[in-house]
Amino acid sequence: MARPRTAARTVEHPDLSEVSLQQVLEALVDPVRRTVVTQLTRADEDMSCGRFDAPVSLSTLTHHFNVLREAGVIRQYYVGTTKMNTLRTQEMEERFPGLLAAVMAASAAEAEAGTA
Numbered sequence: 001m002a003r004p005r006t007a008a009r010t011v012e013h014p015d016l017s018e019v020s021l022q023q024v025l026e027a028l029v030d031p032v033r034r035t036v037v038t039q040l041t042r043a044d045e046d047m048s049c050g051r052f053d054a055p056v057s058l059s060t061l062t063h064h065f066n067v068l069r070e071a072g073v074i075r076q077y078y079v080g081t082t083k084m085n086t087l088r089t090q091e092m093e094e095r096f097p098g099l100l101a102a103v104m105a106a107s108a109a110e111a112e113a114g115t116a
Helices: 021-028 031-042 058-070 089-095 099-113
Strands: 074-079 082-087
Touching (some): 021 058, 021 099, 031 082, 031 099, 058 074, 089 099
16 A cells, blocks of 8 residues: 655745844844854855754754744755755845844954954
């Protein structure tokens, strides 16, 4: 007897036209979430959830991924059973011009100055 086929796993993402500036700023105010965004910014490819260097457990990191995804900052998708993460850079730039770059630059400057 043939096994029933399972549907491909998908992740829901908001349309950025429905995301408020407040929601994006609240997502980016958390240092762990900024660390995730920084690592994605520096990566030359999309990253699986397990590749991030973060000072929290994987279950807590999952919460942070969800906040970033719901705020439209990241897109998540599956490759087999691995959940991948990518920044929605172009979409964010169109919706909130300069915001992501400004937050990342300020975060980097703060880290360099040792005030993070």
